[in-house]
Amino acid sequence: MSDVRQHADDIHDQFSDHIDVSVDDVEDRLTTLVDEYKVPIDEARRSVTNHYLEEAGLEREDLAGGSSEAAEIEDVDEPEQWIDLTAKVIELWEPRSDSVAQVGLLGDPTGTIKFTKWAKSDLPTLDEGGVYQLRNVVTDEYEGRYSVKLNSTTVIEELDEELEVGDDTSEIEGALVDMQSGSGLIKRCPKEDCTRVLQNGRCNEHGEVEGEFDLRIKAVVDDGIDAHEVIFDKDATENLTGISLEEAKDMAMDALDTTVVADEIREMVVGTYYRIEGPTFGRYVLADDVEELDGPADAEQLLIKARSM
Amino acid sequence: MSQAELTREVARRVFASEFNDSTYTFKESDDERAPNYALLPTGDRANRVFAVGTLTETEDVGEDSEYWRGRVVDPTGTFFVYAGQYQPEAASVLRDTEPPAYVSVVGKPRTFETEDGTVNVSVRPETISIVDEATRDRWVVETAERTLDRIEEFETWQDEQEAPESGSTAPTNEYAQMARERYDSPVENYRRDVIQALESLENVEDAEATA
Numbered sequence: 001m002s003d004v005r006q007h008a009d010d011i012h013d014q015f016s017d018h019i020d021v022s023v024d025d026v027e028d029r030l031t032t033l034v035d036e037y038k039v040p041i042d043e044a045r046r047s048v049t050n051h052y053l054e055e056a057g058l059e060r061e062d063l064a065g066g067s068s069e070a071a072e073i074e075d076v077d078e079p080e081q082w083i084d085l086t087a088k089v090i091e092l093w094e095p096r097s098d099s100v101a102q103v104g105l106l107g108d109p110t111g112t113i114k115f116t117k118w119a120k121s122d123l124p125t126l127d128e129g130g131v132y133q134l135r136n137v138v139t140d141e142y143e144g145r146y147s148v149k150l151n152s153t154t155v156i157e158e159l160d161e162e163l164e165v166g167d168d169t170s171e172i173e174g175a176l177v178d179m180q181s182g183s184g185l186i187k188r189c190p191k192e193d194c195t196r197v198l199q200n201g202r203c204n205e206h207g208e209v210e211g212e213f214d215l216r217i218k219a220v221v222d223d224g225i226d227a228h229e230v231i232f233d234k235d236a237t238e239n240l241t242g243i244s245l246e247e248a249k250d251m252a253m254d255a256l257d258t259t260v261v262a263d264e265i266r267e268m269v270v271g272t273y274y275r276i277e278g279p280t281f282g283r284y285v286l287a288d289d290v291e292e293l294d295g296p297a298d299a300e301q302l303l304i305k306a307r308s309m
Numbered sequence: 310m311s312q313a314e315l316t317r318e319v320a321r322r323v324f325a326s327e328f329n330d331s332t333y334t335f336k337e338s339d340d341e342r343a344p345n346y347a348l349l350p351t352g353d354r355a356n357r358v359f360a361v362g363t364l365t366e367t368e369d370v371g372e373d374s375e376y377w378r379g380r381v382v383d384p385t386g387t388f389f390v391y392a393g394q395y396q397p398e399a400a401s402v403l404r405d406t407e408p409p410a411y412v413s414v415v416g417k418p419r420t421f422e423t424e425d426g427t428v429n430v431s432v433r434p435e436t437i438s439i440v441d442e443a444t445r446d447r448w449v450v451e452t453a454e455r456t457l458d459r460i461e462e463f464e465t466w467q468d469e470q471e472a473p474e475s476g477s478t479a480p481t482n483e484y485a486q487m488a489r490e491r492y493d494s495p496v497e498n499y500r501r502d503v504i505q506a507l508e509s510l511e512n513v514e515d516a517e518a519t520a
Contacts, residue, residue, distance in 0.1 A: 175320070175359055175413070175448075177320050177357075177359055177415045177436075178415065178435065178436065220317060222319055222320045222359065223451075224319065224320065224321055224322040224359070224451065224452075224455045225319065225455075226319060227316075227317045227318070227319050227320070229317075266436075267438065267439075270413075270415070270436050270438045271361070271412075271413030271415070271436070271437075271438035271439075271440050271444065272438075272440065272444060273444060273447050293447060294441070294443040294444070294447075295443070297446065297447045297450035297451065298450070299449075299450045299453070299507045299510050302450060302453050302454055302457065302503075302507060303504065303507040303508065305457060306453065306457055306500060306503045306504045306507065307504060309457070309460065309461070309464075309500055
């Protein structure tokens with residue numbers, strides 16, 4: 001289905017309960033704006049939506065979100081879904097690009113998720129700590145992590161209520177059984193809002209770029225029942241290994257090879273038991289709190305059980 | 310979507326005595342790339358294992374190229390670990406490490422049938438790391454716990470099979486059933502190994518002495 005058709009479908013769904021309009025009519029209007037007048041699709045959608053709002057005698061808030069559905073954050077497991085969220089703004093981050101008006105973290109009782117609000121969408125400002133109903137946001141996915149985008153069709157309503165934010169942190173205990181490729185001293189794309197890891201000096205999105213060094217570990221922590229993928233970011237990696245980013249760069253410089261860093265880290269961490277706590281992003285756990293388990297494990301209870309079986 | 314990639318196989322915890330009895334291997338689909346499993350006699354499948362023990366001996370048993378064999382000993386027996394040119398990192402650890410040393414091994418079970426029909430089970434390592442005594446002790450306790458869990462499930466299943474009045478005919482433990490069909494050794498043996506392994510830990514003996 002073409003992009004325009006998809007938007008037409010969405011708009012049609014929003015209005016089909018209110019006025020008699022066909023998807024083709026909606027598509028015609030969108031096509032005129034997009035093809036003839038070269039209006040960006042978001043703006044075209046906004047304009048067409050407004051047209052039908054007026055025709056139906058409705059306010060933007062009256063729309064029930066159309067094809068979007070009320071969802072909870074933990075349910076987000078697919079990109080390109082139109083959903084409604086009731087969520088609290090936990091944190092606002094510094095936008096790394098002019099095209100982004102606001103970026104940060106939303107939370108509801110089931111978990112947390114990153115959000116991005118585009119500058120061109122011209123939406124009201126969200127305050128940190130505020131609770132909002134956000135209708136018609138779109139889900140997105142990047143490397144297994146989900147986020148939501150607020151767009152020009154999104155309806156923001158501030159709610160005068162508290163919202164308990166759920167704890168989606170995981171705690172895992174097990175042996176670190178594998179360190180995966182892409183660990184150690186890596187280079188990331190320096191382009192705004194792009195942090196992709198470079199492969200042979202190339203970014204998937206921006207081609208050949210002068211990368212910025214970073215330190216991370218992608219590991220598998222396994223307790224004999226489940227295998228969990230864990231990411232240690234720069235700080236967590238520095239804490240775990242005692243190797244700072246600067247030292248890692250020096251090591252690589254001396255060896256004329258960045259892989260020496262991964263080799264050194266691998267020797268330190270593989271085969272060691274850890275307790276790891278942190279938020280989950282898709283299939284990854286982000287290691288916020290790491291403890292090496294080197295104390296004696298309790299064998300007494302187990303021995304009693306084994307003898308009595 | 311990329312999410313469809315294969316899920317990573319868990320590294321099972323199993324003592325050497327049980328591992329070396331895991332002589333039956335199988336696949337669960339006809340796909341060429343389907344994972345290979347060793348059947349554990351306590352009723353589970355293992356495509357990967359994690360073992361910690363004392364490296365007591367290393368030897369290059371290769372003829373044309375290096376092929377290292379390491380003996381890794383736990384309280385119940387010995388894991389045989391073989392690493393050659395396709396496991397260069399593990400092979401270099403075996404080459405460079407002076408036994409005795411505590412090591413952890415992550416690897417895949419492999420079976421080999423000798424001329425007299427005996428099946429030897431060994432580990433083809435993905436990684437071998439030098440670890441400390443605390444890690445070894447933790448592994449013994451953890452492996453005891455996982456093994457007891459398997460035995461418990463095996464026995465629950467067995468009780469159900471032997472109680473006709475329960476009316477349950479469907480096998481509730483696929484791998485326990487498979488183990489009973491394939492192996493002769495009773496799971497009781499592995500319970501005794503668990504006790505022996507736990508008793509071998511120093512802190513447990515101390516606790517008993519003072520009790």
